[in-house]
Amino acid sequence: MTGGAILEEGEPADSPRAIAQAGPRAAMLLHRAADAALAGLPTMVATPPSVADTVAGYVELARKFTPQGAHYLENHRGHLMFVKPEERPFVTAELIRRTTFTATERELKERIAALAEAGYSEIALQVVPGQEHAIEDWGRLRRAFV
Amino acid sequence: MQFALAIPTDADSWRVVRRAEELGFARAWFYDTQMLSADPFVAMAAAAVKTTRIRLGTGVLIPSNRIAPVAANAFASLNKLAPGRIDFGVGTGFTGRRAMGLGAIKLADLEKYVRVVMALLRGETVEAEIEQKTRLIRLLNPEIGLINIRDPIPLYLAASGPRARGLTAKLGAGWIAAGGDVESAVAGMADMRERRLPGAGRSRSKR
Numbered sequence: 001m002t003g004g005a006i007l008e009e010g011e012p013a014d015s016p017r018a019i020a021q022a023g024p025r026a027a028m029l030l031h032r033a034a035d036a037a038l039a040g041l042p043t044m045v046a047t048p049p050s051v052a053d054t055v056a057g058y059v060e061l062a063r064k065f066t067p068q069g070a071h072y073l074e075n076h077r078g079h080l081m082f083v084k085p086e087e088r089p090f091v092t093a094e095l096i097r098r099t100t101f102t103a104t105e106r107e108l109k110e111r112i113a114a115l116a117e118a119g120y121s122e123i124a125l126q127v128v129p130g131q132e133h134a135i136e137d138w139g140r141l142r143r144a145f146v
Numbered sequence: 147m148q149f150a151l152a153i154p155t156d157a158d159s160w161r162v163v164r165r166a167e168e169l170g171f172a173r174a175w176f177y178d179t180q181m182l183s184a185d186p187f188v189a190m191a192a193a194a195v196k197t198t199r200i201r202l203g204t205g206v207l208i209p210s211n212r213i214a215p216v217a218a219n220a221f222a223s224l225n226k227l228a229p230g231r232i233d234f235g236v237g238t239g240f241t242g243r244r245a246m247g248l249g250a251i252k253l254a255d256l257e258k259y260v261r262v263v264m265a266l267l268r269g270e271t272v273e274a275e276i277e278q279k280t281r282l283i284r285l286l287n288p289e290i291g292l293i294n295i296r297d298p299i300p301l302y303l304a305a306s307g308p309r310a311r312g313l314t315a316k317l318g319a320g321w322i323a324a325g326g327d328v329e330s331a332v333a334g335m336a337d338m339r340e341r342r343l344p345g346a347g348r349s350r351s352k353r
Contacts, residue, residue, distance in 0.1 A: 076245040100326040116147040124150035139169030142149040
């Protein structure tokens with residue numbers, strides 16, 4: 001189960017479209033890091049070194065979330081659905097590349113083929129509220145695997 | 147490789163699910179996150195009557211938020227609307243519980259919960275803990291057709307860590323993995339394959 005966006009050739013991974021479609025999935029790592037730092041809950045996934053500073057920056061932001069003692073309310077607002085304005089600076093192109101299926105159609109076909117080769121039988125792609133039209137892009141990609 | 151949809155549940159998710167069905171998607175998973183999105187059973191019921199082929203599953207249900215007999219009944223009710231197209235996806239509850247400031251439930255509690263739900267869906271009489279007391283329960287009159295427990299409802303576990311993958315193998319369940327990193331996904335599948343080998347649970351417990 002994953003999410004992402006199919007980029008046009010030359011389109012950056014933090015284009016407005018990519019942020020809308022893949023940003024909520026990428027922000028999961030930020031939210032989990034804040035849960036770990038502020039509530040001691042496990043992240044379950046390692047933070048790639050290339051985004052460590054980004055994640056640390058978000059955690060500092062989350063320390064200011066109110067009401068104090070219930071940081072999870074603001075931390076999880078929009079979780080897997082939209083990118084909050086205050087977290088937008090931390091949802092970087094690198095974070096999206098590292099944590100989601102966001103790439104060109106050619107690269108995504110290679111990545112999905114690698115999953116199939118490993119033994120996966122299904123890929124479930126998240127479509128977030130307001131971006132339901134993304135199903136058409138994924139449907140086009142699906143045809144390559146029929 | 148079949149394609150599926152993962153949906154932050156909207157009460158009218160049936161619209162995108164119906165389009166996914168037209169595009170050839172095999173399944174739609176509905177998030178069970180009470181503080182963040184709509185109720186999956188409501189949305190799945192609408193999708194069940196608006197579609198004909200696509201499978202519909204909870205992705206994933208959180209045991210602490212729905213007692214086992216209620217969950218079993220909801221699946222059996224959906225299974226009447228979409229016979230044989232319903233999947234029981236379940237996990238320890240990351241997103242839905244964290245939105246309430248809670249950590250995941252214990253794997254042992256997940257296992258107990260799954261055993262009760264699956265037993266009820268098989269029409270069995272099962273011991274279940276309700277209001278801190280263990281008692282026998284059963285879906286009492288499935289034969290009159292208000293619900294459907296004839297068509298099987300497959301079990302899927304969301305499992306990120308090795309112990310959860312071990313439980314997935316132990317229960318013979320389908321495995322739901324999450325992530326965006328192919329390298330980790332490939333390593334996870336290798337671990338899962340090893341855990342599904344005959345005797346794998348016993349040999350690992352000795353380590």
